[in-house]
Amino acid sequence: MLVQLARRLHPDARITVLTGAGVSAASGVPTFRGPNGLWKNFRPESLATPEAFHRDPKLVWEWYDWRRQILSTKKPNRAHEVLAAWSRRYRDFTLITQNVDGLHERAGTRNVIRFHGSIWEVLCSNNCSGSPARWLDETVPFPEIPPKCPHCGGLIRPGVVWFGEGIDPDVMRRSADALDCDIFLTVGTSAVVYPAASLVHEAKARGAYTVEVNVESTPASRLLDLALQGPAEEILHGLECRITRPSYT
Numbered sequence: 001m002l003v004q005l006a007r008r009l010h011p012d013a014r015i016t017v018l019t020g021a022g023v024s025a026a027s028g029v030p031t032f033r034g035p036n037g038l039w040k041n042f043r044p045e046s047l048a049t050p051e052a053f054h055r056d057p058k059l060v061w062e063w064y065d066w067r068r069q070i071l072s073t074k075k076p077n078r079a080h081e082v083l084a085a086w087s088r089r090y091r092d093f094t095l096i097t098q099n100v101d102g103l104h105e106r107a108g109t110r111n112v113i114r115f116h117g118s119i120w121e122v123l124c125s126n127n128c129s130g131s132p133a134r135w136l137d138e139t140v141p142f143p144e145i146p147p148k149c150p151h152c153g154g155l156i157r158p159g160v161v162w163f164g165e166g167i168d169p170d171v172m173r174r175s176a177d178a179l180d181c182d183i184f185l186t187v188g189t190s191a192v193v194y195p196a197a198s199l200v201h202e203a204k205a206r207g208a209y210t211v212e213v214n215v216e217s218t219p220a221s222r223l224l225d226l227a228l229q230g231p232a233e234e235i236l237h238g239l240e241c242r243i244t245r246p247s248y249t
């Protein structure tokens with residue numbers, strides 16, 4: 001199966017990959033819905049919202065600061081490395097990630113589309129005139145929770161897309177452009193959050209060969225052309241071996 005798929009990943013193939021928390025699992029980053037994904041028994045849907053932030057910015061920032069502290073000790077794994085190599089090798093390659101952890105960028109992946117933003121970026125929640133639209137702030141841990149805007153003294157918020165917030169229109173447009181591809185791989189995502197979970201179906205409707213890589217089946221599995229069950233870091237490594245060494249068995 002990997003041999004046939006490796007053949008489809010030929011140098012002129014137009015490839016789009018969508019990743020979720022499962023590609024960072026091997027780096028030791030908790031997934032959202034995995035056994036250690038919950039934080040103090042809160043569900044992401046209850047904390048990652050504008051309403052939760054408005055109601056209790058301290059609690060929401062304690063969650064993000066906790067995640068940033070964990071992430072600051074983690075490194076990209078083999079799944080990130082293979083995708084970074086593909087981003088440099090293939091002329092027509094797009095990586096769309098739902099992850100906000102920055103590990104694809106740290107692995108050297110070119111032009112990552114951050115579908116849900118970045119945990120390492122912040123923006124002023126007052127959108128004050130003294131601050132840029134968003135900026136990088138890698139302070140770990142924040143000395144003060146909730147952290148304040150250096151320009152107006154109001155609150156800053158994580159530069160991520162919360163439930164109930166729209167996807168950046170430019171991100172949506174670039175992602176939609178990437179659905180015209182020969183192969184669409186969806187890797188390490190539970191495929192339950194929209195509109196990210198709709199991308200693979202739109203790609204299939206446009207004629208892409210669709211592949212899922214996950215340790216378990218998801219709502220998307222039975223709708224796709226190929227569902228490969230196993231860890232992304234192993235399956236992507238196996239694919240890369242068959243692409244770079246066709247005699248690899």
Ligand code: BV8
Nearest residue numbers: 020021022031032033098163164166188189190194231232
């Ligand atoms: C919007 C950033 C409208 C923040 C995230 C009912 C039906 C359909 C949709 C909705 C609905 N009710 C509400 C909605 C909309 C809602 C939604 O989809 N809700 C869901 C819960 C039903 N969506 C939204 O609100 C979106 N916005 O719709 O806006 C709008 C339009 C215009 C104007 C205004 C409003 C915005 C959603 C964005 C939320 N932000 N993240 C942060 O990180 O803090 S979501 C977050 O969870 C992730 O980014 C990701 O997108 C999502 C799912 O997580 P996964 O990455 O899939 O991780 P998970 O833990 O779930 O799964 C891990 C997978 O990996 C598992 O399958 C596991 O088996 C696998 N795995 C584990 N280890 C490995 C592995 N696989 C391979 N190898 C391994 N080693």
